[in-house]
Amino acid sequence: MNAKMKKAFRNPAFCIEKNMTYNSGKNTLKIIAAFIVGIIALLMGICLGSVNIQLTDTFSIIMAKLSGSAVKESVDPSLISILWEIRIPRALCAFFVGGAIAVSGAVIQSILQNPLASSYTLGVSSGACLGAAIVIITGIGGAFLGYFLLPAVGFGCGLLTVLLVILVATGLDSGFKNHTIILFGMIFSLFVNAIMTMLSALNKSHMQRLILWQLGTFSGRRFAHVAVIFVCLIIGMILIMLFHRELDILSFGDEEAQAVGVDNKRTKIILLILASFLTGVSVCFTGVIGFVDLTIPHIVRRIYGSAHKVVVPMSLILGGAFMTICDLLARTLMAPQEIPIGAITAFVGAPFFLWVYYKRRT
Structure with a gap:
C-alpha cells in the first residue's frame, strides 16, 4: 500500500478532496474567461x-469622478449625470445581487443535496416580502433608517422565517435531515405567501407597488445601496469560503460527512444562516428575483467541477454577469417602459435550466 492509499484509508476526507479538486488545474483559463465575461457584462450594463454612451466617454467620466478632476469638454454634461448617478449604481447593484443570490443557491443545493433547493424554498424571499408589505401598507417611517427602513424590515423578516424553519425542523427531527428542512421551508413559504396574497387583496391601493416588489427591480438604486450590498456580500463570501471543505464533504451525503467527523447539524445551521443572509440582503433591496440561484450553480458546476473553493467565487462572477445582462434587457426591450427583472430571469432562466437538466440526464 503506497503513501496516498494509506492516507486515504486513514482519512476518507482525503479521497473526497482529491476527487473534488482533481481537475482544478485545468480551470485557470475558464476562471480568466469568467472574469472577462463579468467585466464585459458590467460595461454593457x-x-x-x-x-x-461610448466606451471612451465612460472611462473618461469614471476616471474624472474618481480623481476629482474635470471631465473633458467634449463629453455631453447630461451623460455624466446618467452614467454616474443612474447607470453605474444600478449595474453594480445588479452584479452584486446576482452574485449573492447565485452563491446562496450553490451553498443550499450542496448542503441539502437537492438540485431544486434554494433560499426561496426555505422561505427567505417570502418572509422578506411580507416584512416589506407591512412597511408599504402601514406607511411607517423612521428618521434614522430613512429609505433603508424597507430593506431592514424585509431582511429581518426573511431571516426570522429561516430561523423559525430551523427551530421547528430541529425540534421535530433531531438529526436535522435534509428532507425535513425542505419540507418545513416549503410549508412556511406557502403560509407566508398566503398572507401576502390576502394583504394585497385587502389593500388594493398598494397592490401595484406590492406586485412590483414581488417581481423585483433595480430602478432607483444609488451608491448607498451598492455599498451596503457590497459589504454584506464580502462578509458572507469570506465566511462561506471558510467552510468550502465542509461543503465538499456534505455534497456526498450526511453519512459520509459524519464518517469524516463533520458536525452536520451545526455546519448546516451556520451555512443556512449565511446563505439566507446573502439572499435576505439581496431581496430586501431589490425585491424577489428567482431562477438565478437555481440556474447559475448548475452551470458553474458543469464548467468548473464540484470543488466549492471554485464553485462559490465562480457563482459570484457568473451570477453577477447574468443578472446584469437581465437588467439590461429589462430596461431596454420595451423602453421607455421597464420590465420587472423577475420576469426576465424567469423567461431566460427557466428554459435554460430545463436544457441543463436534460443534458445532465442524457
Missing part, C-alpha cells in the same frame, strides 16, 4: 440603454 453601464454603457447601453435608452441613451448609449
